[in-house]
Structure formats: C-alpha cells, structure tokens
Amino acid sequence: MSEDTxxxxxxxxxxxxxxxxxxxxxxxxxxxxDNLDAALIHLLAERFKxxxxxxxxxxxxxxxxxxxxxEAEQLERLRGLAVTAQLxxxxxxxxxxxxxxxxxRHHESIPRG
Ligand SMILES: O=C(O)C(=O)C[C@]1(C(=O)O)C=C[C@@H](O)C=C1
Numbered sequence: 001m002s003e004d005t006x007x008x009x010x011x012x013x014x015x016x017x018x019x020x021x022x023x024x025x026x027x028x029x030x031x032x033x034d035n036l037d038a039a040l041i042h043l044l045a046e047r048f049k050x051x052x053x054x055x056x057x058x059x060x061x062x063x064x065x066x067x068x069x070x071e072a073e074q075l076e077r078l079r080g081l082a083v084t085a086q087l088x089x090x091x092x093x094x095x096x097x098x099x100x101x102x103x104x105r106h107h108e109s110i111p112r113g
Contacts, residue, residue, distance in 0.1 A: 048103070055107040065107035071100060 011017055018026075058065060075093060082092035 044099070047099070048106075051103045052106065055103070055110045058107060059110040059112045062112065066104050074100075 017023075055065070057063070075096060078092050078096050079089040082089040
C-alpha cells in the first residue's frame with residue numbers, strides 16, 4: 001500500500017493531517033485489506049478456470065449453459081454461510097448472482113457440439 005494513500009485520506013475536513021497513530025492504524029488496516037483483495041482475485045481466477053472446464057464439458061455434451069436447480073442450492077448454501085460469517089446474506093446473494101451471470105455468459109460463448 002502506498003503511504004500517500006493513507007496520508008491523503010487522513011485529513012479532517014479543514015485539511016489538517018490526522019494523528020500519526022491514526023495514520024499508522026489506517027495503513028495497517030489498508031495493508032490487510034489489500035492482501036484480502038489479492039486473495040479474492042486469485043480465488044475468483046481459480047473459480048473461473050473451473051467453470052471454464054464446466055462450460056467446455058456442457059458445450060461438448062449438449063447440456064444447457066445454466067442450471068437453475070444447482071443455482072438454487074448454491075444460493076441457499078451461501079446465504080447460510082453468510083449469516084454464520086456475519087456477512088449480509090443479501091449481499092452474498094447479489095455477488096453470487098453477478099458471478100454466475102458472468103459464468104453463463106462465458107458458457108454461451110463456447111462453440112457447441
Ligand atoms: O455448475 C454448473 O453447472 C455451472 O455451470 C457453474 C455455475 C457456477 O458458476 O457455479 C454456473 C452456471 C450454472 O447455472 C450453475 C453453476
């Protein structure tokens with residue numbers, strides 16, 4: 001993380017720089033956020049590699065790109081996990097729907113047969 005990012009954001013409305021201890025804590029928190037964002041990107045990349053293989057399998061065997069029954073199971077499971085993890089289940093649902101819609105778009109672009 002850039003030191004400047006923390007410094008820029010850590011000013012009060014009058015433009016006075018924040019307490020150095022606040023800046024230090026902000027920097028520590030942002031460093032961990034950056035690590036988690038990197039992990040999310042890597043996890044998503046691995047997920048898309050697997051769904052790409054699913055897409056090829058489906059296209060090869062004339063299976064439909066979307067499977068609403070599977071999605072309903074995933075949704076129910078993820079909502080439960082979100083509640084346990086104290087994450088807003090509505091957010092988890094929207095995120096899953098967003099990811100799956102992108103996967104289906106990829107599936108549909110694979111030549112069939
Ligand atoms: O499991 C499948 O059949 C997939 O194509 C993968 C996936 C997903 O991204 O998890 C995507 C589309 C389907 O509607 C269900 C699930």
